[in-house]
Structures are given as structure tokens and as C-alpha cells.
Amino acid sequence: xxxATLEKxxxxxxxxxxxxxxxxxxxxxxxxxxxxxxxxEEAKWEDFTLEIDPKERxxxxxxxxxxxxxxxxxxxxxxxxxxCGSDAMRINGRNRLACxxxxxxxxxxxxxxxxxxxxxxxLKDLVxxxxxxxxxxxxxxxxxxxxxxxxxxxRYQSAEDRERFDDTTKCILCAACTSSCPVFWxxxxxxxxxxxxxxxxxxxxxxxxxxxxxxxxxxxxxxxxRCRTTFNCTDACPRGIEVTKAIQEVKRALITRRF
Amino acid sequence: xxxxTTQAAEPEDAQVTLxxxxxxxxxxxxxxxxxxxxxxASRTNFEMYGWLFMRLSGIVxxxxxxxxxxxxxxxxxxxxxxxxxxxxxRWASPFxxxxxxxxxxxxxxHGANGLRTVINDYAERDTTRFWLKWLLYAxxxxxxxxxxxxxxxxxxxxx
Numbered sequence: 001x002x003x004a005t006l007e008k009x010x011x012x013x014x015x016x017x018x019x020x021x022x023x024x025x026x027x028x029x030x031x032x033x034x035x036x037x038x039x040x041e042e043a044k045w046e047d048f049t050l051e052i053d054p055k056e057r058x059x060x061x062x063x064x065x066x067x068x069x070x071x072x073x074x075x076x077x078x079x080x081x082x083x084c085g086s087d088a089m090r091i092n093g094r095n096r097l098a099c100x101x102x103x104x105x106x107x108x109x110x111x112x113x114x115x116x117x118x119x120x121x122x123l124k125d126l127v128x129x130x131x132x133x134x135x136x137x138x139x140x141x142x143x144x145x146x147x148x149x150x151x152x153x154x155r156y157q158s159a160e161d162r163e164r165f166d167d168t169t170k171c172i173l174c175a176a177c178t179s180s181c182p183v184f185w186x187x188x189x190x191x192x193x194x195x196x197x198x199x200x201x202x203x204x205x206x207x208x209x210x211x212x213x214x215x216x217x218x219x220x221x222x223x224x225x226r227c228r229t230t231f232n233c234t235d236a237c238p239r240g241i242e243v244t245k246a247i248q249e250v251k252r253a254l255i256t257r258r259f
Numbered sequence: 260x261x262x263x264t265t266q267a268a269e270p271e272d273a274q275v276t277l278x279x280x281x282x283x284x285x286x287x288x289x290x291x292x293x294x295x296x297x298x299x300a301s302r303t304n305f306e307m308y309g310w311l312f313m314r315l316s317g318i319v320x321x322x323x324x325x326x327x328x329x330x331x332x333x334x335x336x337x338x339x340x341x342x343x344x345x346x347x348x349r350w351a352s353p354f355x356x357x358x359x360x361x362x363x364x365x366x367x368x369h370g371a372n373g374l375r376t377v378i379n380d381y382a383e384r385d386t387t388r389f390w391l392k393w394l395l396y397a398x399x400x401x402x403x404x405x406x407x408x409x410x411x412x413x414x415x416x417x418x
Binding site: 038039139182223226254 | 278279280283284285286287288289290291292293294295297301302304305306307309310311376379380381383
């Protein structure tokens with residue numbers, strides 16, 4: 001593999017790699033929604049222009065701004081590799097992870113808008129209060145519930161039984177789905193897609209015994225029946241979870257009582 | 260843009276002092292946040308039956324409404340044939356009475372339930388919700404009862 005790529009580079013011209021760093025930089029404008037309650041009650045857009053490699057990510061651009069231009073820019077990020085789910089934000093009007101969005105993929109010719117996710121209280125710049133989101137998560141009991149004695153060995157599960165809820169185990173709780181949901185924007189009492197996905201993960205787990213209880217919680221006024229199947233959540237999920245499908249499966253389980 | 264904002268802030272020094280580290284501006288909270296005190300499940304199946312009703316009544320309404328439109332507006336001379344005599348003739352038959360009654364009830368309840376979810380989705384304040392829904396239910400009950408009364412007490416010799 002290594003030699004093959006080297007040969008390709010040779011045919012393209014050996015000078016390329018040396019010039020790469022300088023010529024591949026492009027000028028990008030990031031239009032960031034700023035809010036600082038210690039300065040003003042108004043949120044406003046602020047433009048930052050910077051030179052960056054288009055193969056870099058939006059998170060790298062935010063880092064560049066924070067580290068080199070304006071240290072007051074506030075945003076969350078932890079692992080920076082799409083696993084921790086800290087840096088969900090609204091980039092060009094769509095919820096994405098800043099660490100998984102390449103500059104070249106979102107039309108860098110126009111200003112790239114970056115704002116906090118919707119439906120949650122903005123505390124500063126891109127940081128929102130995640131408490132209501134995690135409250136909904138806690139309310140669906142996202143943990144294994146069993147009865148009887150603990151087995152001395154692992155709890156056996158066939159590959160097929162594991163496959164049943166494989167999709168919903170991928171959730172990283174970034175809130176991209178819940179904060180893309182128009183029902184959640186208008187009514188924070190709705191559990192939201194992320195909580196339902198995590199309920200789905202246990203409802204369809206053959207080892208778990210509290211499926212009925214979780215279904216009863218989601219049968220509520222603010223549960224799955226408020227879903228309008230707009231598919232915003234499926235589009236927003238950075239992990240590619242079929243969120244709307246999971247919600248529909250919970251609805252079907254509630255009607256047929258088979259899961 | 261960044262220079263603009265700093266310039267704009269300087270002449271308004273009096274305003275800027277309104278908010279500082281100890282006195283931050285109020286944050287804008289979204290409507291009806293979920294907290295630990297949010298009431299737990301009501302333990303009824305109302306929402307589930309409402310959801311099922313929308314699907315089932317929708318299917319039946321496709322047949323009823325399209326059939327109604329076809330008979331009233333297309334077949335046998337179209338709109339021009341509709342008059343007192345035509346309506347009186349149809350309602351003489353129990354079949355058309357049941358058809359129209361089913362259409363009235365299903366369409367009204369289907370529409371009312373749809374509007375109920377719209378109100379739930381979009382009315383932010385609890386009082387707004389309450390009054391909008393009250394108005395909706397009153398209008399629905401009135402229309403359904405009046406329509407039912409007319410279908411069953413229709414007198415072809417009224418003139």
C-alpha cells in the first residue's frame with residue numbers, strides 16, 4: 001500500500017508535497033453566533049476570516065480562532081474524533097459534529113454559519129444547557145434492569161438478539177437529533193429522539209426485563225406519539241442511526257406489545 | 260465585523276455596565292423545559308388510540324370523501340343536479356344517511372385531533388393551549404351534534 005501511494009505521488013510531480021502546505025490553504029469566513037450574558041443580552045453574528053486547509057474540519061477552524069484570534073470564543077469539545085458527542089452544533093443550518101465536518105464539504109466559498117444547537121438554553125456562544133436533554137435520557141431508565149439472582153457467568157445473548165438493537169447502541173448522546181426536532185423546539189417536555197433511541201436500545205435487548213416499564217413511560221402524552229416523522233433526527237445523526245425508524249419501532253411495540 | 264461591534268459598544272458605556280460578571284443578562288430559555296419535577300406518565304392509552312384513530316380514519320375517509328366528491332360533482336350531470344330534491348332523495352335512503360354520518364364524524368374527529376396536536380406542538384403558554392383547545396372542542400362538538408341532528412331529522416316536506 002505504502003509504495004503504491006508513493007509511486008502515484010511521483011507521477012504527479014515530486015514538488016507537489018513541498019508546496020502543499022502553502023498552496024492548499026484557502027480563505028474561509030466563519031460566521032459564528034456569539035452570545036455572552038456578561039456583556040449583552042443580545043446574541044449577534046460575528047465573522048472570522050482565516051486561512052485554512054480545506055481538508056481540515058470545522059473544529060480545527062474553531063480552534064484556530066480560539067487559539068490565535070479570539071480567546072473568548074466558547075464551545076465544547078472533548079475527544080475531537082466523533083466519539084464523545086460534545087461538539088454538536090448547527091453548521092450551515094444543519095446539526096453536525098464540528099469534528100466530523102470537513103471544510104471542503106460545506107461550500108467554503110460562502111461564509112460558513114456556526115451556531116449553538118436549537119431548543120436548549122444558550123449559556124455562552126456555542127455552549128448550551130444540556131440538563132433537559134439528559135433529564136429526558138434519565139427518565140427512560142437507560143440501564144439494564146433484571147430480576148432474580150445474578151448469573152455466575154455472562155448473560156448469554158445470541159448474535160441475532162444482539163443485532164436487533166445494534167443500530168441504537170451507536171448513540172453518543174450529542175443531542176444533534178433532539179435539537180433538530182421541531183416538536184422539541186416548541187415543547188421541551190417531549191422526550192426527544194435521543195431518549196427514545198436509548199429506550200429502544202434496552203426495550204429490544206433480550207437480556208433486559210423492564211421493556212414494559214419503558215414502553216409505559218414513552219406511551220405518555222410527551223412520549224413517542226408526539227413524533228411527526230419529519231426525519232430531521234435521522235438526517236442530523238452523525239452516527240448514521242436510523243432514529244425515526246427506531247421511534248416507529250417503539251410505536252409498533254406499543255401497539256402490538258411484542259418486542 | 261468584530262471591529263464594528265467593539266466600536267458600537269464604546270459609546271454605549273452606560274448600557275454595557277448593565278451586565279457584568281456578577282450581573283449577567285438573562286438567558287433565553289426555550290418553552291417548557293424538562294426538569295426532574297416534570298410529571299411522570301399519566302398511564303392512559305389516550306395518545307396511542309388517538310394516533311391509531313388518525314391512521315384508520317384517514318384510510319376510511321379516503322374512500323368516503325372521494326366517493327362523495329365523485330357522486331356530488333362528477334357523475335350524472337355534475338354540480339348542476341344538486342338541489343333540495345337531490346339531497347332529499349339521497350337522505351331517504353339509510354345507506355346515504357350512514358355514509359354522510361360516518362363522513363361527518365370521522366372528518367370532524369380526524370380534523371379536531373389533528374388540530375389538537377398542532378396546538379400541543381405550537382402553543383407555548385399553558386393558558387394559550389387551554390383556551391385554544393377549549394375553543395376547538397366546543398366547535399367540534401357543536402358541528403358534530405348539529406350535523407347529526409340534521410341528518411336524522413331531515414324533513415323532505417319542509418316547504
